[in-house]
Every structure is written in structure tokens, then in C-alpha cells.
Amino acid sequence: AQSVTQLDSQVPVFEEAPVELRCNYSSSVSVYLFWYVQYPNQGLQLLLKYLSGSTLVKGINGFEAEFNKSQTSFHLRKPSVHISDTAEYFCAVLYILTGGGNKLTFGTGTQLKVEL
Amino acid sequence: DVKVTQSSRYLVKRTGEKVFLECVQDMDHENMFWYRQDPGLGLRLIYFSYDVKMKEKGDIPEGYSVSREKKERFSLILESASTNQTSMYLCASSLFPGESSYEQYFGPGTRLTVT
Numbered sequence: 535a536q537s538v539t540q541l542d543s544q545v546p547v548f549e550e551a552p553v554e555l556r557c558n559y560s561s562s563v564s565v566y567l568f569w570y571v572q573y574p575n576q577g578l579q580l581l582l583k584y585l586s587g588s589t590l591v592k593g594i595n596g597f598e599a600e601f602n603k604s605q606t607s608f609h610l611r612k613p614s615v616h617i618s619d620t621a622e623y624f625c626a627v628l629y630i631l632t633g634g635g636n637k638l639t640f641g642t643g644t645q646l647k648v649e650l
Numbered sequence: 651d652v653k654v655t656q657s658s659r660y661l662v663k664r665t666g667e668k669v670f671l672e673c674v675q676d677m678d679h680e681n682m683f684w685y686r687q688d689p690g691l692g693l694r695l696i697y698f699s700y701d702v703k704m705k706e707k708g709d710i711p712e713g714y715s716v717s718r719e720k721k722e723r724f725s726l727i728l729e730s731a732s733t734n735q736t737s738m739y740l741c742a743s744s745l746f747p748g749e750s751s752y753e754q755y756f757g758p759g760t761r762l763t764v765t
Contacts, residue, residue, distance in 0.1 A: 543690065566752055577654070577740055577756035578693075585752070624692060628752050637683070637708065638754060642692040 536561045536627045540641035547615055548649055555610040555644045557599075557625030566628035567608040568638065569599055573621045581623070584608065595619065620648045653677070654757035656741055662763045669728040671760050673741030680745060682724035683754065684708075684716065687738040699724055731764045738762075 539558045547553045559565060566585050570578040582593025589601040599610045608625060625641040657672035675682065681700045685693040685708075695708030697716040705716050713735060717725045724743075728735055738761050742754040 540692075568753075570756075575758075577758045578742075578754075579756070580753050583753065637695055637698055638693075639695075640685075640693040642690060 536565075536629050536639045538625050538627050538639055538641035540625055540644050542644050543642065544645045544647065546647045546649060549617055550614050552613050553611065553615050553619075553646065555623050555625075555646065557608045557610065557641060559606055559608065559625070559627045561606075561627060566630075567599075567601060568626040568628065569593065569597070569608075569610050570624045570626060570640075571621050572624065572643075578624065581610070615646070615648050617648050617650065619646060621646060654741055654743055654755050656739075656757040656760050658760050659758060660761050660763075662765065663728075663731050664765055665732060667728075667731050667764075669731050669762065669764075671726040671728075671739055671741075671762070673724045673726070673743075673757055674722055675724075675741075675743040675755070676722065677743060677745075677755065678721065679743035679755075680721070681743060681754075682718065683742040683744075684714075684724065684726045685740045685742065686710070687740055687759070693740065696726065731762075733764050736762060736764045 537560045568583045569581040571581050572578050582591050584591045584601045592598045622643045624643050626638040654675045683698040684696045687693050694710050699705045699718045715727045738759050740759045741757040744754045
């Protein structure tokens with residue numbers, strides 16, 4: 535069974551400071567990993583994804599994440615945050631079904647609050 | 651521009667009512683999904699469908715059913731709404747595996763309150 539753990543429910547940070555949002559997963563098969571962002575009163579939007587290849591993945595809005603197979607982690611980072619990055623961030627693992635189709639398992643989310 | 655739309659942003663219903671939540675995508679995607687989102691629990695999959703008239707139970711299907719009569723439309727049905735179904739409901743769609751990046755595209759959500 536696949537599961538995703540986001541240990542930090544809230545992360546406060548000052549503007550222009552670096553931030554890391556942690557994500558650990560458990561899976562017995564090859565993994566496809568995602569980070570989604572949800573701005574207030576909106577649906578989810580894809581930030582970045584890891585399917586294969588380079589373990590350092592760059593996404594939109596200056597975010598990046600590193601896939602670490604030995605530590606089963608996929609932490610999200612940004613070197614300098616902006617007020618507009620205040621949002622909820624979700625890590626997710628994709629599960630490919632044998633009969634076709636696919637489904638995502640999400641973590642519980644991390645609320646990033648950027649302060650002046 | 652890809653688009654997933656949901657019929658209502660806010661909905662208030664009474665306990666015992668039958669509730670329909672509609673989702674439409676204009677991207678010709680095979681897969682469609684219904685999630686509910688609750689604080690501290692993240693997103694949990696209720697049902698999904700990878701073809702017309704096909705449906706699969708997700709992680710929390712109890713109290714819900716779905717209908718997919720056309721490729722672009724996926725409906726979530728609460729047969730008899732209860733207060734513990736008060737939540738944010740999110741619809742998503744994606745291409746069939748192997749054809750793209752597996753990205754799921756989300757609608758804006760419907761905040762349902764059952765009183």
C-alpha cells in the first residue's frame with residue numbers, strides 16, 4: 535500500500551527566507567511523485583512532478599524538489615519565498631492500476647504562511 | 651487552456667436530501683475523480699472512473715455513488731445527505747496512463763454544508 539506523510543501541518547517563514555516542506559512516502563513499487571499547491575478558495579494546481587530521470591525536479595514559481603529513493607523522500611524547496619507563496623501544499627504519490635487508470639494518494643498538506 | 655468546472659461553488663442542503671454534484675471537463679480526458687477535502691486529512695478519494703460507464707471505489711466510498719454517462723461529465727451523488735458529509739468536494743481529470751504526464755487537473759471545488 536502507498537502512503538504519504540507530511541509531518542509539518544504549518545510552516546511560518548519570513549519573506550525572502552528559504553523554505554523546505556517535507557514529504558516522505560512508502561511504496562513497494564516504482565513511484566511517481568507530485569507536489570500540488572492550493573491557493574485560498576481555489577482548486578489544486580500542479581507545482582512539479584517526478585516521473586523518472588534527474589532526481590532534482592524544477593517546477594513553477596521557483597520551487598524545486600529532490601527525489602531521494604534511499605530516504606523515500608521528496609522534499610519541496612524554495613530559496614527565497616514571497617508573500618504570494620502563502621498557500622497549502624500537498625505531496626502525492628501516483629498509483630498505476632493494473633486494469634488501467636491511475637489514482638493519487640495525497641498527504642495531509644502543509645500550510646505555508648509567509649510573513650513580512 | 652484546460653478546464654474542469656463544477657456546478658456550484660457553495661451548496662447548502664438539509665439532512666436526508668439527495669444531492670448531486672456535477673463536474674465537466676473539456677480536455678477529452680479518460681480519467682475522472684471525486685475527492686473530499688477536510689482540514690488535517692488532506693484529500694481523500696471517493697470514486698473514480700477511467701471510462702464512460704465505468705466506476706471504481708476509492709478510499710471512502712460509503713454514502714456516495716457516481717455516474718458517468720458521457721466522457722466529459724462525472725457526477726457525485728449523495729443519496730441521503732448527512733452532516734458528516736459537510737466538506738469541500740474536488741473534481742479532477744487526467745489522461746490515460748502512458749499518454750502524458752499523469753497530471754490531474756482540478757476544478758475549483760464545491761463547499762457543501764449539510765444542516
